[in-house]
Amino acid sequence: SAPSPTENGGGGGRSGALVPAPEMERIDVNPPKGTRDFPPEEMRLRNWLFGHFREVSRLFGFEEVDFPVLESEALFIRKAGEEIRDQLYCFEDRGNRRVALRPELTPSLARLVIQKGKSAPLPLKWFAVGQCWRYERMTRGRRREHYQWNMDIIGVPEVTAEAELISSIVTFFKRIGITSSDVGFKVSSRKVLQEVLRCYSVPDELFGKVCIIIDKIEKLPTDVIKKDLKSAGIAEEAVQELLQLLTVKSLTKLEEKLGHAGEAVTDLKQLFWLAEKFGYSEWIQFDASVVRGLAYYTGIVFEGFDREGKLRAICGGGRYDRLLSTFGGDDIPACGFGFGDAVIVELLKEKGLLPDLGLEVHDIVCALDHDLLGPAATVATILREKGQSVDLVLESKSLKWVFKRAARINARRLILVGNTEWQKGMVGVKILSSGEQFEIKLNEL
């Protein structure tokens, strides 16, 4: 049926008349501010990276999950002063619902765990690779989206869960050629802060907020941190003790300060003992200044860093034992990490480890003249049914054009469908690397 006037560019005019749309000036062909396209070459690198994310997750027996990019805004409303909250990409939809593009994956994962309830017996080992969003007002040219690999273990209170997660990231680094001289993990526990705050009888409600303030210790001057802590209601001597404690870089020193019985010290000793058993001791170090910028962490926290100190944190994670209960779920322990797709690529560039990923096509099939396009399609189908990738030349093109395209797509063989050969049930084959040329029967392809 003739397209209605609104179709085909809305030519309009008499109903059904196809008049060309007035010459429009060109649309903006760039993606929205802060977002990226993935043309073939970039998509090959992304698929390579995500392929390693998925393969490591499989090696560790994790199951893949996914959630909508769009969530209820309420999932991310936390009152701890996190940057992720200030930059929430949120809006009111046509149903007047407050919604947001997810800035992280963990709250969605927690939502799904609660939704599944008893039908998902614990422990759960789930992973996801998903696009996350932020809306920065003054875009300092920073991206508004990135992809994150998340792995989470739900229902395991033991530090073995954190040790397993760090092992999975070490496995990933090794697979792509990153060593423990390139990167390390700073490991600490928020229970260090908790124990100090409790000594000064700071109410637990302030815990998340204090962590977020302290997380900025390397980004803001100390007196700003002090001021913020004081205005959060932390006593002067508690502030002094906290800041002093953050400089501790050895477990022995920490034990001297906090004693050996507290959970912070016992958890961390257990983690370092397990690291030796997993074989990644040389990858991790205790560093009390690691806090991470998400309010819901409650225990061990860790972040991957580049030892040259040129880049931002490569990945980060930790234990979040209270998140599910804050969503009204049961009191289920959990831990996980997020691994972004940006810093790791910068690191690979720095280390000269970016893989050389070209398009690989096995055969390019072309008809030597127009009425052989049918037989060429037959030949392409035979080859594809054998599992070989085929670029079928879809128009009658000069051999010069075909050779140029064969080189561009890195084809291994050129299959020529010509009249004389076809009459004998044969096709011409040219091995493009050696130049060797011969004729073969269709069933020998």
Ligand SMILES: CC(=O)Nc1cnc2ccccc2c1
């Ligand atoms: C380096 C980088 O692109 N970072 C980045 C980019 N987009 C985000 C979007 C949401 C949350 C965190 C994000 C972090």
